[in-house]
Amino acid sequence: MDYREAQEYERGYLLDLYAPIRMPMVIVRGEGATLWDSEGKQYLDFVSGGRAVTGVGHCHPRVTAAIREQAGKLLHVSNDFYTEPQLLLARRLSELFSGRCFFCNSGAEANEAAIKLARKYGYKTAGEHKHEIVSALKSFHGRTLASLAATGQPKYHEGFRPLPEGFVHVPFNDVAALREAVGENTCAVMLEPILGESGVYPATEEYLKAARELCAKYGAALIFDEVQTGLGRTGKWFAYQHYGVEPDVITLAKGLGGGVPIGAMLAREPVAGAFQPGDHASTFGGSALPAAAALATLEAIEEEGLIENAARVGGLLAERLESLRGRYGLITEVRARGMMIGIDLAKPVALRVKEECLRRGLVIITVGDQMLRLLPPLVLTEEQAEQGLNILEQALGQVDGE
Numbered sequence: 001m002d003y004r005e006a007q008e009y010e011r012g013y014l015l016d017l018y019a020p021i022r023m024p025m026v027i028v029r030g031e032g033a034t035l036w037d038s039e040g041k042q043y044l045d046f047v048s049g050g051r052a053v054t055g056v057g058h059c060h061p062r063v064t065a066a067i068r069e070q071a072g073k074l075l076h077v078s079n080d081f082y083t084e085p086q087l088l089l090a091r092r093l094s095e096l097f098s099g100r101c102f103f104c105n106s107g108a109e110a111n112e113a114a115i116k117l118a119r120k121y122g123y124k125t126a127g128e129h130k131h132e133i134v135s136a137l138k139s140f141h142g143r144t145l146a147s148l149a150a151t152g153q154p155k156y157h158e159g160f161r162p163l164p165e166g167f168v169h170v171p172f173n174d175v176a177a178l179r180e181a182v183g184e185n186t187c188a189v190m191l192e193p194i195l196g197e198s199g200v201y202p203a204t205e206e207y208l209k210a211a212r213e214l215c216a217k218y219g220a221a222l223i224f225d226e227v228q229t230g231l232g233r234t235g236k237w238f239a240y241q242h243y244g245v246e247p248d249v250i251t252l253a254k255g256l257g258g259g260v261p262i263g264a265m266l267a268r269e270p271v272a273g274a275f276q277p278g279d280h281a282s283t284f285g286g287s288a289l290p291a292a293a294a295l296a297t298l299e300a301i302e303e304e305g306l307i308e309n310a311a312r313v314g315g316l317l318a319e320r321l322e323s324l325r326g327r328y329g330l331i332t333e334v335r336a337r338g339m340m341i342g343i344d345l346a347k348p349v350a351l352r353v354k355e356e357c358l359r360r361g362l363v364i365i366t367v368g369d370q371m372l373r374l375l376p377p378l379v380l381t382e383e384q385a386e387q388g389l390n391i392l393e394q395a396l397g398q399v400d401g402e
């Protein structure tokens, strides 16, 4: 199927949601950091499948083998049953975070679970009034109604009101505003340690420390949304580890299944104990197939040193981008944490740069019309990093001269 035909299918059979962001090709195959379209053209994937999912690369051999093996034995039984992949995955994640797990299928669902857990914790410790969730402006927590209410971007709320009540938004990295907002009615502060979708803005240490302190003071849960930042993307297992601030709850999805949909919420005591049987559930959550894929993904990350690679190659990318900034007036700022990079441009030409990259075989994404975003897989080699940046440099040169 070619791009033209794909567009016809989209118009005929899909709800009108993605057309403006679709790239002009049909992807048929992926391996590591490489993608191929239906015309046989090859691309370097600097966005891990588009949105930071395939951190271990496309079709990682370990993940593919685990899926094949599991698919031959058992695809699914619900949480009415025990299955070994789910239990082993829970144990491995608990070793990484020292909390207990709830499994679901996406980032939004993981955040939904965290919100419900925090509400229940507030209810049990103080009563119904303790239900407020404080989150940051410019945050992104998902598209279900509660995760959308937590998302601090009014443009996503438009047309979907009334949203669930009890969500308060404060400017990101503004300690005074956080102190003002958190109080006796707060059951949780929910933050991305590094704002992802709005353009890679890291929290300050002071900010996350203040959030920890306020949550301790008022008996609220500190929730870190690590859906995008977790599982090695920033050069550590979890982004909060850069800060030395320990949350009560983290949420994961994206990179967890190596490309297979699975999400998880991990919670520590005393917050974890607020849920009791029947409070929350998911039919598919932690099913045998995605759990086997996730277990193999975690093994690959650990045994192949992918976190170290993300830190090292991410560092090289950041260095070279900084030197590009020196040479091209078009780049005004580079923000990088491992394999999470935001590039601000001096002019609204982000889409043109993306187009020129694609034409030359590099996939990147944009935020608004003046920012580029790179989310390369953790497996990216130095050589691929160089290759990608050479293409980006050519694209910038082309667009700068127009």
Ligand SMILES: Cc1ncc(COP(=O)(O)O)c(C=O)c1O
Pocket (backbone or CB within 6 Å): 051, 106, 107, 108, 109, 111, 140, 141, 142, 143, 192, 196, 197, 225, 226, 227, 228, 229, 253, 254
């Ligand atoms: C930080 C963060 N939280 C939550 C989500 C929502 O995840 P999903 O699209 O899997 O529901 C995203 C998606 O981009 C995200 O970046």
